[in-house]
Amino acid sequence: MSFPEGEAPLTRNELISRMAMFTALAGLVAAIMAVPVVGTAGLLTRNTVRGIDNLPADLTQVPLPQQNTVTDIHGEPIAVLFAQNRIEVPLENISPLVQQAVIAIEDQRFLQHSGIDIRGTIRATVSTSAGGQVQGGSTITQQYVKQILLTAATTPEEQRAATAVNIARKIREARYAIGLENKLSKKEILSGYLNIAYFGAGSYGVEIASRRYFSTNAKDLTLTQAATLAGLVQNPSRFDPTRFPKLATARRNAVLDAMANSGYITAGLADQAKQVSLVDELNPSEIPNGCTTSEAPFFCDYVLTVLRDDPIFGETPEARARLLDIGGLTIKTTLDFKAQRAAQKATNERIPPKDPSGKAVGITMVKPGTGEIVAMAQNRTWGRSGEGVTAVNYNAPVAHNGTVGFQAGSTFKVFTIAAALKQGWDPFKILSAPSKKIFKDFTECEGGSPIAPYPVRNSTRSGAFNMLSGTAFSVNTYFVGLEEKIGLCGPPAMAAASGVKQGNGEDLLPYPCFTLGCFDVTTLDMANAMATFAA
Known part of the structure; x- marks a missing residue:
């Protein structure tokens, strides 16, 4: 797939002209959809174009929430933690097939327009109003802007503004989309979109979605897999292939038709791909999140309490929580799995987790001279209920999800x-x-x-x-x-x-x-x- 390179940025007059066209069209769309609009197109245009040159400086620098990996001293993973399950990958590590599939179904004129697509909006409006296939009027760039604003939102007010169903939000997104197209290349926008989009089942970005549904990487997706993922973006819950395979198959086939109509594949290849059983192709995998499935769950939980409580990781609790939510961290700890496994074995053998006595035993190993925690084990399985199960760290104090302790x-x-x-x-x-x-x-x-x-x-x-x-x-x-x-x-x-x-x-x-x-x-x-x- 070729991308236009070296396009000259739009001039201010061109930007204002496009914004005026979009604003006027927004009034037309609103009228068709029977949505009341207050004010005139001219007034809306005058109020919105003022900010075109004032694209938020950080709009292209919003960090995407990614996975955190907690490791032992030798780099062996202890746990994976995330607020949004995402692994950001460059465009060259994303199959061209899924790039084409997303463009075909979401924004066929992505490579031609400059952020807003007047023709595409009219087509989507007419198709939807006439009872045809429901189509979205937002371009990939506009959708990307919406997701960036939502990701950057740190207050309930900002979150509501990023998702509000009103003309003001659409105009703001269009304004930012035009500005974004003047700052980023088509490749950069598509890469950002594919990494920020939600694909359902807790999967953010195409890389995690590929692993979640097909146990593969984004660069290795087949045509049918790519079409299935592209079909999820519009409504991830409705088209979830693990829950609604019939709906997901129909949606995948619609994507294949769109790819054929856009010239990315032939009609014959699309028909051939439609014969592939989606259910047989699925190979879903779960990616654990948090300390609960860790081999050292209580130590892992202790690490998290330190990260959330120690001002060295942020001046306020909110700043420290955001550090973990944004993620992308490799948290290398001092735990040594060799010592940890030995300590765990010793505690379980001394007093088994389900011993009738109900007695508890814990071991903490600390390295002299450095204070590094080498092992932290106890004769309990991590959990909320059940015999031999607890979520309390017997080795740590109350402030770190522990106990008041024991007499020494x-x-x-x-x-x-x-x-x-x-x-x-x-x-x-x-x-x-x-x-x-x-x-x-x-x-x-x-x-x-x-x-x-x-x-x-x-x-x-x-x-x-x-x-x-x-x-x-x-x-x-x-x-x-x-x-x-x-x-x-x-x-x-x-x-x-x-x-x-x-x-x-x-x-x-x-x-x-x-x-x-x-x-x-x-x-x-x-x-x-x-x-x-x-x-």
Whole structure:
């Protein structure tokens, strides 16, 4: 298919002339269709042509929403995410057959007109009014403009304006279409249109539509496949071949006739193509969207919460949401699938997802020195309902779709050790650690007021211990005694410096039970803290 090259842009007078013709024709069309129009053609023309030279600068720069791909550290896909399922491809990667099919059925004079098609509008109006084939009066360029304006709309008012059924919208689209034809080549307009058009079943753009209905690429479409896709643009729901094969077949055949009438194929080839069974040719495929089908769904969900909450990805929640909606991102994470699969296997073997106990287990692996999350697994399948199923991330805090956490127990003793060493405590100093003891000398961190006596008992050994032996046997009375000696301020401060908070996001408190891990925390925070010490 050849495209006109090097056409001189229309002059302002030519633009105004075409706009005047279109506006007058709009009044004629409205009259034929019995739509009331207020005002005269001259007034409409005068009001609309003023903006021809003021084509929005960003009209040719509106980014199309595309897929986001989340990968592990080696580039292996974790998930595909999108607001609109689209993969933008250049025109050379789109079969000429589908290009021709779309032009034939949507805008036969696309290669001749300059954005608006007076002749085509009259033909469509007469055909529709006479009870013939229903035809649209908008050119491909006008349809492209409409889709761009809708894509660029960020408020409900802008969305309503882009889809309003009135003459004002049609005139605005015509005005922009003329301006767009002066800025872009026919190839660029057709490429943009084929990438922005909706083909039904969640498929935006011809590349995804090719994969969705035929499990192929846009560059490899056959004649009948191309005709089927071209037929969808007018009404994707009505002509969905997976739901309404008879209607879709009739529509495909209409496209083939239009291609023959336009000279793209012979009538004989069109008749031959009509004999191909659409149902037999279909090979639909589903493209998963989101974290639910991921091999690492809870980690994937955690990544999304970070992207939506961290100001580094946009100053406002709306800006961050739009970043993901526009898409086209490759989000490379630090997850290592080798470690992830090992962690998942360990959690499932330790306590199976449907274990009668109902107990949960989670593993978070963090790389020392960098804080990179290498694995995040739990003994549950991602979902909203059912046994062994949850949408809650047991490893993450509430702010990241997680839980308030779990008591970490004796792992908190490391913070008491670090706080004591920071204060210059002799690790070889001996403390008495009886099997049970009531500690009566605790004072408040702020102010120094006495705290109620705190009773503790051991679950391992008792006797006299230094820091090394007390740690080796995890002696409760040794650590509470150490905490009493160094004060309650140091251990929580050390935990906070290591990145640990309560699972509900609140700070850890200076209570005597701190060193025994009486606060609910997440495995993510604890893994990060241990990685901090390991570094």
